[in-house]
Amino acid sequence: MNIKSAAKMFELSIDTLRYYEKVGVIPPVKRDKNGYRNYTTMDLNWIFLAKSLRKTGLSIESMIEFATLAQSSEDVSKAQKEILHDQLQQIETRIFEMEQARDLLVHKIATYDKHIAQFQAGPVEEKDIEQLWKMAHVKG
Template sequence: MNIKQAAEMFDLTVEAIRYYERVGVIPPVKRDKNGYRVFTKRDLNWIFLAKSLRNAGLSIESLIEFASLSQLEGDERLAQKDILKEQLNELDEKITEMTKVRELLQYKIETYDDHIAKFRTGNLSDDEIEELWKMKHFKKKTDMEEE
């Protein structure tokens, strides 16, 4: 497979793939006798992994380290797993936070009309409204542990 096909497959630009290879986000891709890149399944896996990890928030520097470790032998290569574990933990934290924000948005949508109606009729003042940050669904984990 050539670079244009690989770029189309993963919805990337040819320039992005060249950049990934140049800085070491993906290992070097073999070339044919004319100097054109020839992508193997292994190379395509690397592109897919790099794109996925970037979308999840992994830095270019971490991706470079991850790719560099793949070219080592022995136990040093096991550090790749640590990078993956760390990224998984960070992603789990983001998902937890995003879930809380989703619940907050859902709550605000569900109660919006009622709150607006109460404000308009004077049945709810600024001093009487709920304190969102104190509601159990939206508290930080550390706040709940202190109680």
């Protein structure tokens, strides 16, 4: 597959594919007799993996490290797995934080009219103000 088709397949620019190869985010792509890149299934898997890992927030440096390890003749599976595991932990933390934020928003939307009515009725006593940070469903 040529670079134009690969770029279209993964909704990336041709420049991005060239950059990924140049800096080592993906292993070098073999070229045909005319010097054009010829993407194999393995290359396409690397592009897909790179795009997916980038979406998780993995840094370009970590992606380069991951790809570099893959090209090593030594057993690097533990090191590669550690990169993936670390990123998974970061995603799980972000998901937890986002769920907490979502829960707070759901609560604030559900109680919004009640709170507005309470404030419009006059001064609110300190004891009647909810302590959002103490609410079980929105604790961070």
